[in-house]
Amino acid sequence: MARTTAGIIASLAAGASLVAAHGHVSNIIVNGVYYRNYDPTTDAYNPTPPKVIGWTASNLDNGFVSPDAFGGPDIICHRDATPGGGHATVAAGSKISIQWTPEWPESHHGPVIDYLAACNGPCETVDKTTLKFFKIDSSGYINGSVPGYWASDALVTNGNSWLVQIPADLKAGNYVLRHEIIALHGAGSANGAQAYPQCFNLQVTGSGSNVPAGVAGTSLYKATDAGILFSLYSSPIVYPMPGPALIAGASSSILQSKSVATVTSSATVPGSGSGTTVVTTTTAAVVTTTTTSSVKTTTTLSTSTTAAPATTAAPTGSAQTKWGQCGGSGWSGATACVAGSSCSTINPYYAQCV
Ligand SMILES: [Cu+2]
Numbered sequence: 001m002a003r004t005t006a007g008i009i010a011s012l013a014a015g016a017s018l019v020a021a022h023g024h025v026s027n028i029i030v031n032g033v034y035y036r037n038y039d040p041t042t043d044a045y046n047p048t049p050p051k052v053i054g055w056t057a058s059n060l061d062n063g064f065v066s067p068d069a070f071g072g073p074d075i076i077c078h079r080d081a082t083p084g085g086g087h088a089t090v091a092a093g094s095k096i097s098i099q100w101t102p103e104w105p106e107s108h109h110g111p112v113i114d115y116l117a118a119c120n121g122p123c124e125t126v127d128k129t130t131l132k133f134f135k136i137d138s139s140g141y142i143n144g145s146v147p148g149y150w151a152s153d154a155l156v157t158n159g160n161s162w163l164v165q166i167p168a169d170l171k172a173g174n175y176v177l178r179h180e181i182i183a184l185h186g187a188g189s190a191n192g193a194q195a196y197p198q199c200f201n202l203q204v205t206g207s208g209s210n211v212p213a214g215v216a217g218t219s220l221y222k223a224t225d226a227g228i229l230f231s232l233y234s235s236p237i238v239y240p241m242p243g244p245a246l247i248a249g250a251s252s253s254i255l256q257s258k259s260v261a262t263v264t265s266s267a268t269v270p271g272s273g274s275g276t277t278v279v280t281t282t283t284a285a286v287v288t289t290t291t292t293s294s295v296k297t298t299t300t301l302s303t304s305t306t307a308a309p310a311t312t313a314a315p316t317g318s319a320q321t322k323w324g325q326c327g328g329s330g331w332s333g334a335t336a337c338v339a340g341s342s343c344s345t346i347n348p349y350y351a352q353c354v
């Protein structure tokens with residue numbers, strides 16, 4: 001274990017020196033219920049990370065997948081991704097708020113795209129190369145002169161969150177939701193676009209019968225697609241959306257608004273019964289206490305759900321758990337560690353309770 005952790009820290013240090021913070025999805029909210037995502041920047045250091053709805057991936061640097069990898073497995077659900085250990089149950093027609101971490105760079109304009117793929121069995125054990133993704137929304141250039149106002153900017157305006165609607169006529173079953181921002185600030189050059197896919201396991205309920213056809217993740221985009229090799233700085237901006245066409249009846253996006261969590265739930269883990277709804281939240285900070293039957297630990301995590309200035313202060317008196325982040329460039333969370341661990345600076349971008 002020590003050797004693995006050392007390797008991860010080494011790769012983080014190497015990655016962090018190359019790219020500034022970009023981001024990942026911290027959580028989703030469905031009908032007021034908060035589900036935590038896998039956190040690549042901290043869970044990788046946890047010997048027993050919680051089972052969550054989000055897929056595990058090795059984007060420890062909050063980074064992206066490059067166009068030269070669009071034909072390979074990393075584009076499916078981010079780098080080295082493996083299925084999330086649990087899922088959330090949602091009714092067809094539900095709206096899901098997808099919350100990104102607060103550091104998304106303003107310069108990183110681009111489209112926001114959402115797909116679903118049927119798992120045909122539990123998503124927790126699905127082979128990602130068998131997934132066939134169909135596009136349920138995709139929003140790109142919105143308006144304005146170069147570089148323009150894009151869906152990514154609307155996401156930032158909306159408190160770094162994006163609202164997605166599950167098709168109301170979707171057949172009940174298990175699906176992977178693949179949510180993605182493609183940053184185009186460097187896309188005028190070959191291999192300059194940046195894809196940030198994030199995947200979540202959903203169990204969709206309802207009486208619909210629609211299962212749209214889809215394409216493999218490795219066939220979504222090519223490096224030379226007109227919407228991938230694209231200059232933001234050519235006027236007028238006419239953006240051809242990459243990837244397959246929207247499914248019948250879908251619109252480019254639904255009206256964006258921000259969701260507020262009122263309760264927190266752990267993921268439903270197959271064989272372990274349903275997720276346990278535990279603790280209520282405030283609008284500024286979410287404090288989650290989760291006790292699972294398999295691991296007798298109490299985890300406290302702090303995540304801001306509003307867009308910023310109000311959330312710069314860490315929740316008063318909170319201390320980061322062992323293996324969690326406690327400092328680094330841009331970090332606004334807890335800097336104190338729980339008893340028995342102390343904050344150790346690993347590099348300018350990351351300090352960890354060890
Ligand atoms: Cu960047």
